[in-house]
Amino acid sequence: MEIFINLIIIIIMPFLFIGMINRTKALWAGKRGVPLFQFLYDFIKLLKKGQVISNTTSFVFQMMSVIYLASVIFACSLIPMVNHRAFFSFPGDFILFAYILGLGKFFTVISAMDTGSSFEGMGANREATFSIFVEPVFFVIISSFALITRNITFISIFTSLDNHGWIIMLIKFLTAAAFFEMILVEGSRVPVDDPNTHLELTMIHEVMILDNSGPDLAFIQYGTGLKMTAFSILIANILIPKNINILYSILSITGILLVIAVMIGLTESLIARYKLSRVPQFLFFMSSLSLIIFSLILFFIKGISL
């Protein structure tokens, strides 16, 4: 029962999340901004529309939106909600989490290449290149946690991380920072990518879906929102203490998600998009965070024998 409540929250959350980001940006710029649920209205509108399909494309292009969304939904079903186990939970579930997102990425890349457009090729290429930095970071961080907690499922890693040594607190904070950066990369936000300007040669994710329209576009945009939510829930799992009841856990997850959305909005308002050659440096920052986390664990956590 609780599992279903959690799942429903995850599914509704992206609309609020994106709305919150946009509202923050608008307020910072001194505007009133679009309605909070504008993303939902757009979503519904797109679902009702027909489609224009490129002559060059094949069945790959039509499969992509579905597989992308399915992979993200599926990844969500593997994430625990603070003190409640995920829909699916088994040893090594985080490996599947990373790889199922990889499947979605694979399809976005080949579908962009399917259109035969050089712009979409460029986006596809960049998306695939940058993801090389993201996945290893995720694995290093989670394996480091496995090292401290001696556990290999998401839920047991997060629950046994619940102690208040200052090193653990520091590690939690650094991990949250690394995951926050991961949200910016995976959700294609500023300073890596800009979701609002189309038609710029510096675009990554947006340019890959130039030819998608109607329900396909709705699926993809919702998928991206969902992906950001998923990573935010990971952060929530790390930060929130585990010994609270379901009501509090739902409230605190929502709270943390909104805080993250506001932070993304602020980042987008304060930082300009990096030029492309600087993006790898930004990504290397994430890699070094993960290595710092690992070395902290290696040097300061007791009980690791030589």
Next chain:
Amino acid sequence: MNNLIFGTASILFGGIFIIFIKEKYKGIIQSLFTGIGMLFNIMIVISILIKGGSILTEILFPFPVGKITIVIDHLSSMFIAIISIGGFLTALYSIGYSKQYIENKKGTASFYFFLSTLIVSMILLVIVQNALAFLILWELMGLSSFFLVIFENEKKDVLKSGLYYLIAMHLGMAFILTAFVILSIKTGSYDFKAFSVLLKGSDAKINTFIFILFFIGFGTKAGFFPFHSWLPKAHPAAPSPISAIMSGIMIKTGIYGILRIILMSAVPSKGLSYFFIMVSVITGIYGILYAIAQKDIKMLLAYSSIENIGIIGLGMGIGMLGLSYGNRYIALLGFSGSLFHLLNHFVFKSLLFFNAGSVYIKTHTRDMSNMGGLIKKMPLSSALFLVGAIAIASLPPLNGFISEFIIYLGLINEIITGHIIAALVSITSITALSIIGILTLFCFSQVFSIVFLGAPRNPVDRINEAPLSMIIPMIILSIMLFAISLNSHFILIYLGKITALFTGEINAFQTNRIADILLNITIVFSAFIGIVLILFFIRFLLLSKKKISKNNTWACGYKSYNSKMQYTSSSFSNSILKMAAPFINYKVKKESNKSIFPKNIILNTHTEDIIENFIINPMITAINKILNLFSWIQNGNTQQYILYGIIFLVLILLYVVGVK
């Protein structure tokens, strides 16, 4: 045992029989006999599976060979199954592939004959337990594959690559021979059992030395870094079905050899295991980086085989580490992951090589920058390639993911043992494995999209779908991909039995623990497929009765867009190769004239195998130089040769007189 004799005899008989029949029917007859052989061989595999244990026979041969012990244990039976199935599918695929030879009036008898000897020699290789017989079969396998590689010997570069392959094989064999000679001198026997007794009794240094010798020998066959350089030469030169059987099966005999040696030796030392893990990790990353750089589709697949050998080796390394720490669970995870990946790699690599063959038959080129847009003309082949690409990129829900998952589990379990060195090595390996994973994703999204997707770069009007006899083996292989993925827990229980050979008795509890996890994954995969189907249904509902129009790709307002503006394989891979440039010797040469009216711009990207360029080639040049010093001896002058003879006779005379 009788089944196996019938099986191999049938395959060999087919190979000889087809010499005497018409070109047209050769392929069909050979497939028939290989198919019958496969059924017999599978029967023996099943009987071992049901009865458990192993079959043991001794056969007495005339003088030089002597008594040969034949043992069919679980490890051998797994290889027999893979070789038989792979051999049959290759023969089946060759029916369609060899049509081009028949059209060009090129006889295919030697092709099928050597194919049958290759299959038979591999099957026998995995069951003999005698050094001499092993070496003879090893050589037979090498030679058969050599003749198959140079089948298109009217092309000069095919012959050159073939010779390179032949030399590499024999260099590798020299190491195996040395190791066997050392062992047989010490034991006075050729029998593996005697070797095993010796190795288990001797100290770690000798064990390590022998292991390293074997590793170099077998590693050359398998394609471990830095002995891999023959793979990217031999695979493109060989006909596609042969590339498939070589990459899918034959290089695995190298892995089999190493596994046999691990079985024969004492528990490996920790240092050796770490060394093995590190070599494998380097092999994996090296292979996939070079794969990304290739423009020739078969060369790319060859480098990707090197990468997969790296992953298989990583699994074996974890298994060895588990043995050396005395942790059976990790050993189980490592070895079973490695064997699982071996099985998987056989399936998807054969599929991809078959597919590359059909593309080659239709386009007459292996250069990816001349392809594109084939999905419209060859929809079935494209779909099958897509399946293979998803599997090889180890993405769920196909089988490639499962084997890597088990290897990941092994690494993670190693981390949580808490030994600091184990943790460091494992974290490095996990990072490397995830980088390999994402690079494979990059590589195969590139191949698939450059070859099959987008607008055609060359005219494709005359291209049509590959013939049925080529499609059917591919369909069988892709069904196998799904079947393995959705029945992984059964396969794991079988692999657990093989792993028991390494770790001693494994209690069923540990195998079941992994099988349970895999069962979970099966459920999860089914759920995923369910979600995909539901979403497709929703999409279908949303789009029914809606207007769907077709138009050109939106080129951001640019009117005269053409297919040459698409991304090519070199532009796609540029971003990665630029970052990895120091490791792979990546060079971009651009020639443009900056006059007012610009003319043609020539862009050339180029990568060279660093091992080949900086180690092997200088070595060959050095050897040539030294040997050139003696070239005056061979000057083609008959009188001088007679003089040599006389000098020799005089010297002998003096020696004899002197001694007397």
